[in-house]
Amino acid sequence: MAQKFGGKYSPDGSGPTSDDRPVAPAYKGAKVAPAGAQSNILFIPPIVLAALSINEGAISMAVGLLGAGALLLGAWLMREGLKAQAAFDARKVARRPALPRKVFAALLTGIGTGLAAWQNEPGLIAPVIFGVAAMALTVGAFGLDPMRDKGMEGIDTFQQDRVARVVDEAETYLNGMQDAVKRAGDRQVEARVERFAEKVREMIRTVEEDPRDLTAAKKFLGVYLMGARDAAVKFSDIYDRKPDRAAKTDFMMLLTDLEESFDKKIDHLLTDNNADLQIEIEVLRDRLQREGVRL
Secondary structure (H helix, E strand, C coil): CCCCCCCCCCCCCCCCCCCCCCCCCCCCCCCCCCCCCCHHHHHHHHHHHHHHHHHCCCCHHHHHHHHHHHHHHHHHHHHHHHHHHHHHHHHHCCCCCCCHHHHHHHHHHHHHHHHHHHHCCCHHHHHHHHHHHHHHHHHHHHCCCCCCCCCCCCCHHHHHHHHHHHHHHHHHHHHHHHHHHHCCCCCHHHHHHHHHHHHHHHHHHHHHHCHHHHHHHHHHHHHEEEHHHHHHHHHHHHHHHHCHHHHHHHHHHHHHHHHHHHHHHHHHHHHHHHHHHHHHHHHHHHCCCCHHCCC
16 A cells, blocks of 8 residues: 655644654664574575475475475574574563574474485485584574573562563553554654654563562553553554544644653653662661671
8 A cells, every 4th residue: 555755844744742852763773673584595495395395206205395394394483583582682681482492493404404315315324414414504503592591680580470471461562553553554653653662662671670660660561551552543443544634643642642651650760770779778888887897
């Protein structure tokens, strides 16, 4: 569907703002797709192997199709493993993936390559050599999964599990908002939702670093985001039928108000964290003085 470009100086590009704050650049928070061409190219060998195996004999065709299936499953696991590692690297506090997808992907790639080699050269030595080589090359090209938790020292695992559930729910609402506004076909609205999503993820990172902030932020990451998602769906339904400037203005103002509320809440959470640190420092100083240690 064709989309009309807009901007600050276009006829209808002057979006409503409630203040004169500088607008964050559109590329803020942008990330390179973790599963790009480097992983998508792994889907080519199984397709080629399956196509070449169809005209072979029964046994050779079965072996070729099994090898193609192993390669296809390995390519899919590798793509998911790259996404999981990107999410792990983006967070300061994270657990290692429960399933080592990249390891299993390398193993399946080796098995698929070995079956393909056996199809052309029955035996044991050649398939094993080709399979091990393919597995080693896959590990060398894509690496291994994260094997250790990151930033989990001194953190209550029960609290971290609660944070993980709330974060997953918040990401679901954000994805629902972004998918909904795409139906409206308005690039200005899509960019505004992306900017709001970046502010929400800033609060998510704050809560992940200190799970004690979860109680104070839970309403923002749950009720408020659910309401914003529902508003995005209703706006897209209206705007998809007939572009309504008033509906767009109201929706943009809603996002501005929500972003201001999230911004203030993030500042409040950071202030509370600093206050907790000052209390810990004062308690430690008093204890050292009672032990006769002069600072």
